[in-house]
Amino acid sequence: MRIREVGPRDGFQNEPEVLPTATKVDLIERLACAGLTRIELTSFVRPDVIPQLADAAAVLEAVRLPASVTASVLIPNERGLESALEHRSKFQEINGFLSASESHNQRNVGRSVAESLAGLGRTFARARAESLRVEAVISTAFGCPYEGRVEPRRVLQIAEQLAELGAQEIGFGDTTGMANPLQVAAFFEEAARALPGVELTAHFHNTRGQGLANVLAALQSGVSSFESSFGELGGCPVPRGATGNIASEDLVSMLHEMGIHTGIDLGRLLDAARAAQQALGRPLRSHLLSAGPVDWQRPPSG
């Protein structure tokens, strides 16, 4: 079971306030200390567009991670990759992204899907030449807020192209929480056939409360790689008040309760989420933060 923590990028990016670099570094190190072995640290985006991540270079330089952690950086374009490569020794993986639906891709990055694929091709080639591992994430893979249904065939064709362009892992994002368990199960069964040798990752949002039900369906279809965010941070909650990413601690709790090993210390992960809560000065919304882990260590009944 592999879990990529995306909170330091996806979460911090969506906060109204800019966290100090030292706070980010502390939180990332707490996540590593909790046993997270895949962490998306930041993104090299234009600081005028996303001031929350303007300190990407400083975060990479300051953070100290054990060798067990695969650190990744979200790369919006070739220029972002060049900036990141100035700190090549600080990360092992890049994440590139596009949307499966034309209108979402257009509104998100101002390009057609074909243009995004061409750009990702160049980015991935450069990254592979630098011996970086490459993940590609396809947003709106289970539905688009502007276009509605997105055909699985279309998503898988894009995924196949991404694999040809060098992606070793492909994440499928349920960007606005439209997926249901039946759809998820059917999709990943088809994806496994279409993409042999590619690591398939599920990135669910809990927008409509089905996040962990979709995780269960994905597990049942053989998926063993997930993305989530500590404290339930981020995930572009739209409309305001809606839930975004599934919370890492809720995911880990369910997996552990099901007897699935993750190598993550749930107590320490919760400590990291509590530290984020304190740093942000507002209550975070994950279920485990409110309820705490299940406590079975009591004398059994009857």
Place this chain on the structure above:
Amino acid sequence: MRIREVGPRDGFQNEPEVLPTATKVDLIERLACAGLTRIELTSFVRPDVIPQLADAAAVLEAVRLPASVTASVLIPNERGLESALEHRSKFQEINGFLSASESHNQRNVGRSVAESLAGLGRTFARARAESLRVEAVISTAFGCPYEGRVEPRRVLQIAEQLAELGAQEIGFGDTTGMANPLQVAAFFEEAARALPGVELTAHFHNTRGQGLANVLAALQSGVSSFESSFGELGGCPVPRGATGNIASEDLVSMLHEMGIHTGIDLGRLLDAARAAQQALGRPLRSHLLSAGPVDWQRPPSG
């Protein structure tokens, strides 16, 4: 697929303020209008203990429900049943309850499980003599906050006794959200073997975010009866801030998205939840209230 709406009892009971009878009646009628065909209307409890439901008789007398609705009343004991029977024509079903774990039952109703079973036996006999349908709910069926693990064998033995005492339906309550999908699947498969001819109902809480994942697991094990609460009301949220019952609108949304027919109009159910929100004067927390239903009615991509 059968869904029992428990908000008017479980939800209103757990509100700090007492809702006016007319408001309760309006909300119940909205739920019926949305197509809910099983509604727990109130409970005949001691008004000094639960003042929120002191108007049980007035609610029963005032509410106007279509013949398609099976109205039920939660009955804490034989005395409560006698009070309810003064309004016999106003409901078709009673719900009796106990806990699977001794300490939870003791703290909840001040009786041993054996004493509760004896009382339920008398209550059910009287109810059956009045041609009332009988549901029994077993709380802490998947774990107890005081005792930890509760053996499925113990829960099923209690369930068998309840069936012998006249329960036609048995609900299994995950009172503090300790259940996980693997546990749920195994439990209901065993329950179906142990309790032939008894309707088996799942009553999940979303305390740790696994509510709908547990619904999915139960569905896969053949369960087709669920209890939930509109607006995510009630469910004894402990500690404060934790989530209780799964929200009816979140449940219905997932079922509909999976192509499972419920006969419920999700838009009207959301209207009822919004009306409850307005009546209570605070934002309710269901996911659908924030995010709205999935909208697939847009031009498809590619």
